[in-house]
Amino acid sequence: MSMDWATFGLDLHVELDSTSGRRSALESALRESIRDGRLAAQTRLPSTRALAAELDLARGTVSAAYDQLIAEGYLTARTGSGTYVTGLVRAVARPARAVDTSGPAAGPRYDLRPGSPDVTSFPTAAWLRATRRALAEAPMAAYDYGDPRGRIELRTALASYLGRVRGVAATPDRIVVTSGAVQALSLLAGVIGRTAGARIAMEDPGLAFHREVVRRNHVDVMALEVDDRGARTDLLLTSDFTAVRAVVVTASHQYPTGVPLHPQRRDTAAEWARSREGLIIEDDYDGEFRYDRQPIGALQGTAPEQVAYLGTVSKTLGPALRLGWLVLPERLIEPVVEAKRYTDLHTESIGQLALADLITSHAYDRHVRSCRLRYRSRRDLLTGRLEPHAGQRLTLRGIPAGLHAWIDLPAAGPSEHDVLVAGTARGLALGYLSSHWHDPDGRPQGIIVGFGTPSESTYPIALDTLNHVLRRLTLRR
Numbered sequence: 020m021s022m023d024w025a026t027f028g029l030d031l032h033v034e035l036d037s038t039s040g041r042r043s044a045l046e047s048a049l050r051e052s053i054r055d056g057r058l059a060a061q062t063r064l065p066s067t068r069a070l071a072a073e074l075d076l077a078r079g080t081v082s083a084a085y086d087q088l089i090a091e092g093y094l095t096a097r098t099g100s101g102t103y104v105t106g107l108v109r110a111v112a113r114p115a116r117a118v119d120t121s122g123p124a125a126g127p128r129y130d131l132r133p134g135s136p137d138v139t140s141f142p143t144a145a146w147l148r149a150t151r152r153a154l155a156e157a158p159m160a161a162y163d164y165g166d167p168r169g170r171i172e173l174r175t176a177l178a179s180y181l182g183r184v185r186g187v188a189a190t191p192d193r194i195v196v197t198s199g200a201v202q203a204l205s206l207l208a209g210v211i212g213r214t215a216g217a218r219i220a221m222e223d224p225g226l227a228f229h230r231e232v233v234r235r236n237h238v239d240v241m242a243l244e245v246d247d248r249g250a251r252t253d254l255l256l257t258s259d260f261t262a263v264r265a266v267v268v269t270a271s272h273q274y275p276t277g278v279p280l281h282p283q284r285r286d287t288a289a290e291w292a293r294s295r296e297g298l299i300i301e302d303d304y305d306g307e308f309r310y311d312r313q314p315i316g317a318l319q320g321t322a323p324e325q326v327a328y329l330g331t332v333s334k335t336l337g338p339a340l341r342l343g344w345l346v347l348p349e350r351l352i353e354p355v356v357e358a359k360r361y362t363d364l365h366t367e368s369i370g371q372l373a374l375a376d377l378i379t380s381h382a383y384d385r386h387v388r389s390c391r392l393r394y395r396s397r398r399d400l401l402t403g404r405l406e407p408h409a410g411q412r413l414t415l416r417g418i419p420a421g422l423h424a425w426i427d428l429p430a431a432g433p434s435e436h437d438v439l440v441a442g443t444a445r446g447l448a449l450g451y452l453s454s455h456w457h458d459p460d461g462r463p464q465g466i467i468v469g470f471g472t473p474s475e476s477t478y479p480i481a482l483d484t485l486n487h488v489l490r491r492l493t494l495r496r
């Protein structure tokens with residue numbers, strides 16, 4: 020079916036794909052025309068009666084399509100004067116976000132960069148209740164300088180929560196509360212860096228921001244290959260890695276490929292750490308969000324004297340809290356606590372008390388459970404919308420867990436640059452694999468799709484936009 024609006028003073032021609040239902044075909048045609056600018060802001064649309072007659076559709080079909088686009092913000096109904104295209108702001112995509120430190124400038128319209136959760140689902144009411152209760156019960160000493168390890172209430176709550184949920188072997192005296200996982204990594208890198216010539220191996224691909232954190236502690240980083248069994252911990256036993264004193268692994272859900280560390284690779288890492296007095300730094304950044312089966316337990320639970328375990332609320336509650344923790348092997352408690360003391364004395368106490376209350380009242384479990392359900396349905400929507408179009412050419416990976424997935428871009432298909440240009444033109448921001456390689460030269464390319472950030476209402480539109488971009492680019496080949 021074809022739609023030609025020249026008669027309405029709109030020089031617009033849209034193909035209605037009749038295979039997907041007439042209403043949804045009309046919706047998509049209008050959405051795309053608005054997105055790519057063929058239907059400009061403030062354009063008055065034909066009345067539902069006129070358009071229905073023109074396209075030989077039922078009037079109710081056109082009304083329903085208009086209503087849907089009004090709900091999505093593409094159209095505005097003005098009482099008595101008709102339906103208009105909304106003035107949407109065309110946003111420019113910023114580069115892939117490892118950690119977004121930009122100011123309050125307007126972001127992209129559709130933000131599918133990995134890194135952040137859906138902060139609109141922050142449990143404000145539960146956090147308020149927890150803070151109120153924590154303050155009512157806090158001893159006056161809580162307002163004074165405190166223990167560099169953090170509040171005992173939180174360390175106690177974490178020891179039991181992490182044991183129950185992640186299989187971590189923790190006692191309160193082994194826990195240090197930090198300002199996010201990033202400070203935990205920085206403290207450890209500083210301690211490792213005291214040994215002259217010590218190096219830290221980090222997954223390749225991995226989070227570039229964390230590599231920089233290690234380097235800024237004057238420690239050289241060595242690339243550790245990742246394959247479909249996770250980090251190649253077997254390589255740690257080879258002579259190339261002799262100077263390596265620690266290895267950073269995202270064992271439950273490798274960032275960004277999403278593969279879990281294979282049990283054999285876990286054993287090899289622990290064996291390396293035992294035989295070489297090495298340290299495994301386990302970054303368990305999104306361990307709670309596994310959808311297809313039970314969470315994969317933390318590596319730390321099987322080798323507590325070899326592993327420094329890092330956790331954070333950045334994915335479960337929100338990065339703004341800057342609350343993270345370390346569970347340490349005995350030998351590292353004293354140097355890390357000292358490093359923490361000389362960095363910032365201790366992490367802010369009131370938020371710690373609120374988090375302790377949230378955990379012990381089980382409001383934290385309830386929140387994580389409801390987030391898991393929501394992210395799971397987002398993940399399902401991503402696979403449902405993308406896979407039928409991706410076909411043989413594009414493969415969606417890393418989807419059993421976490422808040423992101425990635426799509427290979429085979430050499431014969433569109434490049435990251437092609438996707439970046441086409442996506443930016445539509446206000447779409449994505450993550451890219453190239454920014455995760457230690458050296459991106461000649462390495463495979465891919466897109467990282469973070470499905471945590473968009474609000475519930477913009478997420479489906481963000482996916483449609485991604486779909487549109489990929490379909491156009493792949494069909495062109």
Ligand SMILES: Cc1ncc(COP(=O)(O)O)c(C=O)c1O
Pocket residue numbers: 117133134135198199200201202226269274302304330331332333338342343
């Ligand atoms: C791999 C990885 N680790 C840890 C974090 C969380 O860091 P932080 O607790 O410092 O916010 C993130 C957040 O994006 C991440 O991607």
